[in-house]
Amino acid sequence: METHMSKPNRTILSASLAAAFSAYLVPPAWAADDIQSVVVTAQSRKQLVQDVPMTMAVLTSKDIDAVGAKDLADLNGYIPGLSVDATEPTQPSFGIRGVQAADFGIATDSPVGIYVDGVYTGKTGGALMNFIDVQRIEVVKGPQGTLFGRNSAAGAIAITANEPGKELDAAGHLKLGKFGRANADVMMNLPISDTLAARIVAVRSGSEGWADNTTTGKKSGGDKDWATRITLRKDFDAAKVVFGWEHENMEQYGRPAFGVLKDPRLPLNGYRGVYDATYTANFVDPFTAKLENDQPGTEGRLFDGATLRIEAPLGGMTFNATSAYRRFNTHNLTDNDGTARPTLQLTTQDAKQARSFQQEFKLSGKTEQLDWIAGLSFYNNNEHQDAGAYVSTGTLDTLSQFAGGQPNFAMLFGGLGAAGLPGINSSTMFSWDETHYSDVHTRSSSVYADTIWHLSPQTNATAGLRYTRDSKQMTWFVPRRVSPQLDNFLNAYGPLAGLNAAAFPDNVIFATAAQLAATPVSRSKDWTDFSPRLVLDHKLDKDTLLFTSLARGYQAGGFNIFTPPNPASATSTGQDPSFAPEKMTNFEAGVKMGLPQYRATVNASLFAYKFKNLQDVQLYSVGTLPTYNVVASDQKAQGLDLDARIRLSPRITLFGGMEYIDQTYTRYQRLDASGKVTLDLGGQPVGTPRLTAMGGINVNWEAYEGRSSINFQGTHASAQRCNSDTARLNCLSTAQLKTGSATSKFDLRMAWDSPSSRYGVALLVNNVFDQRYIQSLGGQTEQYGAPYAYLTPPRSIAVEFRASL
Helix, strand or coil, X not given: CCXXXXXXXXXXXXXXXXXXXXXXXXXXXXXXXXXXXXXXXXXXXXXXXXXXXXCEEEEEHHHHHHHCCCCHHXXXXXXXXXXXXXXXXXXXXXXXXXXXXXXXXXXXXXXXXXXXXXXXXXXXXXXXXXXXXXXXXEEEECCCCCCCCCCCCCEEEEEEECCCCCCCEEEEEEEEEHHHEEEEEEEEEEECCCCEEEEEEEEEEEECCCEEECCCCCEECCXXXXXXXXXXXXXXXXXXXXXXXXXXXXXXXXXXXXXXXXXXCCCCCCCCCCCCHHHHCCECCCCCCCECCCCCCXXXXXXXXEEEEEEEEECCEEEEEEEEEEEEEEEEEEECCCCCCHHHCCEEEEEEEEEEEEEEEEEEEECCCEEEEEEEEEEEEEEEEEEEEEEEHXXXXXXXXXXXXXXXXXXXXXXXXXXXXXXXXXXXXCEEEEEEEXXXXXXXXXXXXXEEEECCCCEEEEEEEEEEEEEEEEEEECCCCECHHHHHHHHHHHHXXXXXXXXXXXXXXXXXHHHHHCCCEEEEEEEXXXXXXXXXXXXXXXXXXXXXXXXXXXXXXXXXXXXXXXXXXXXXXXXXXXXXXXXXXXXXXXXXXXXHHHCEEEEEEEEEEEEEEEEEEEEEECCCCEEEEXXXXXXXXXXXXXXXXXXXXXXXEEEEEEEEEEEEEEEEEXXXXXXXXXXXXXXXXXXXXXXXXXXXXXXXXXXXCEEEEEEEEEEEECCCCCCCCCHHHHCCECCCCECCCCEEEEEXXXXXXXXXXXXXXXXXXXXXXXXXXXXXXXXXXXXXCCCEXXXXXXXXXXXXXXEEC
C-alpha cells in the first residue's frame, strides 16, 4: 500500500532531522552569523562556502577567539580530520585525513600545503606562526594542485589576514592567566588618503610553563614570542596594490620530556629489545613523576617576510600577481633522553636557515558559459640544516653494552685510575659531539588552469590541470666528532694503556656518514608531473548542492639527509639517497544542504583515496645503532565527513562535526643493512583514529546594558589504531600508564560586550575538566629501552580584556 506524507509532516520531519544532525555534526564556521554570508576563495574565486563543491571548513576570527587560539596548534581537534602536532613549534607536523609525515629534514615537502595570504610557507620555520589579525582560515581536504601556488597532495590550509580599510580603526586585547600567561595585541588602521591606507598590528604572547624541571630548577612547557605586521594598500580606478612586511621573534625553553623508566638498573639489566609485560611493569606514571631533564633546551625562530600583491583589470580579465620573500633562522636544542642520568645523556640540536622567493601570476575571467583561471608559479628556496647529537663517553658505554659489548671508556678510565693516575676513575666522563650539515636548493615551476563550465543554470563541470617541474640539489657534510678534552686526555695518558685518540672511532651517532669527513658530497635530481582535477556539481534547488570529484595530488621527491651517498661514486650509479615523488588519487561525493527556514546547514561527503610513496622519517636500527631513515609507504583510506549547525533561535546556536576514516597500509617495509625485510605492515592500520568529532553550543543574551555570551565546545578522538610496530608503546596499558586511548577536551568562553561592542571582557577556560593524556611515548632513547613521554597540558584559565574605536 502506497502512503503519502503531508506537507506539514514533511516540514516537521525536516526540522527534526536538522536538529538531530546538528547535535553530532563541524560547521564551516562556528560563529552565530548565518553560514550563507561566509565568502571563501578556496577555488581562487570569491564564492559562498555553501556553493563550493569540495569538502572544506572555514574558521572566522570569532571562531579563533572562542577557543582563545594563538596559532594553528590551538585549533587541533576542532576541525575533524585535521591534525596538528606542535610539540616543537620549529618542527611542526600537519595532517589531513590521516596523511601526516614525521619528517623534520629540509629535503622534503609536506603533503599539506600552508598558505598565508596566498604565499606558501613550507613546513619548518614559517609553517606555525602566531595568528596576526586573521580574517579567516580555510581548510580544504584532498589534493589542490590546480588552485594554489604550490601543489598540495593531501590538502591545504589557507590563512587570510585583514587588509587596510578606508576607516580609522584601532583595537587591542590583553589576556592574563594561569602559568604566567600574558598575551597582548594591538591593531591600528590608518587611512592616509582616499586611495591609500595602512594597517599596523603587533602581537606578544608568553607563559612561564606548566612543568617544573627539578634538575635545572626551570619551568618548561611555556612559550614566548612577539610579532608585527605592517600592511599598505593603494587603490587605483579598478586596481589595488597591497604590500606587507611581517616579523616574528620566538625564544623559549625546549619541550618537557618525562622519563618513564626511573630504576637506574634498567634498561641494561632488563631490556632485551622487546617491550614485554615484565619490562613495561617498571614504567612509572609520568603525570606523578618528576620532570628530570638535564638539558632545559631552547627553541627559537627569527622570521621576516615581505609580500607584494597586485590586482588589476586587463582586457576584460583580471590579473593578479604575488611576489614574496621569506627568510628565517631557527634553533631547537632539546633533552632527548628524558632523564638526568649522565650515562644516558643525549641532547640534540636542529638548526635551520632558509631564504625563499616566490612569484605567481594569475589571469581569470568570466563569460556566460565559463569561469576560468590560469596561473604560473615559481618557487626558489635555499635551506641549510645543522643536526647535532651531544652525548658523553658514559652514553657511548651504554650504547656499547646495548650492542652486547663492554663499557670501554669506564674500563679504560678505571684501569688508569687504578694504575695511579690522579682524579680519574670508572665514573669519569668526557663530552662527545657530532654534527651533520646539509644544504638543499629547491627550484619549482608550474603552470596550471582551472575552468568551470556552466552546463546549465543548475549544473557545472570543472576541469583543471597542473604541470609541475621540481629540481633539488642536496649537499651532505659530516665532519669528525668533536671531543677535545677526551682527545687531549687520550693523547697524554692513553699510551699508558697502549692507546691514543686515533684508536677510537670518528663518529658513532652519525656513523653511516663518517666516510664524508673529508669533503662534502652533492646530488641533484629533477621530477615532473601532470595533476588533473575533475568536478561535477548540480543544484537540486537553490539551497542543495550535490557534487562529485576526482583529483590527483603530487609532491616532489626528495633526499634522506641522514643517508648520504658514497663519495667514491661521483655519479647517480652509486648509492641513491633520493626517493620518488608522492602521489595521491582522491575521489569524493558529497552534498551541501541549507535549511534557511531553520537557519541550519548540513554537509556530508564520502571520500576514498590512494596515496603512493608517502615519505616518513623514523628512528630505527639498520646496523648496530639506530639512525634516522626514510620509509616510503603506500596507503589507502575511505571515510565520511559530516558537519552541521542550526540556529535554534537568535540566542542559541548548536554546531558539530565528525570524520570517520579507515586508513591502512598497502605497502610498508623496513630493511636491514643486508636488504632483508625486518618489518612488513602491509594490510595493517596506519594509526589514525577511526573517529574524530567536535561539537558545541553558543548562547547569548542581553545583560547589564550589553550582551553576554557563552561558547562551550569540545573535541573527541577515538583510540589510536595500532599495528605490530606501534603497539608496543603506542597502545600500552599497564597499572601505571595508558597510551593510545580515546581523548577528549572541552573549552569554555564566557564574555560580556558593551552595547556598542567597543569594549568587553571574557573568561577563557581551556581543558575545562583537566583531561590529560600521554601525547606520545617513545623518543630517541626508545631504541635503548628508555622511552620518554610528551604530555598534554593541564587546565588553564585566563581573563581577556578588549577595546576598540
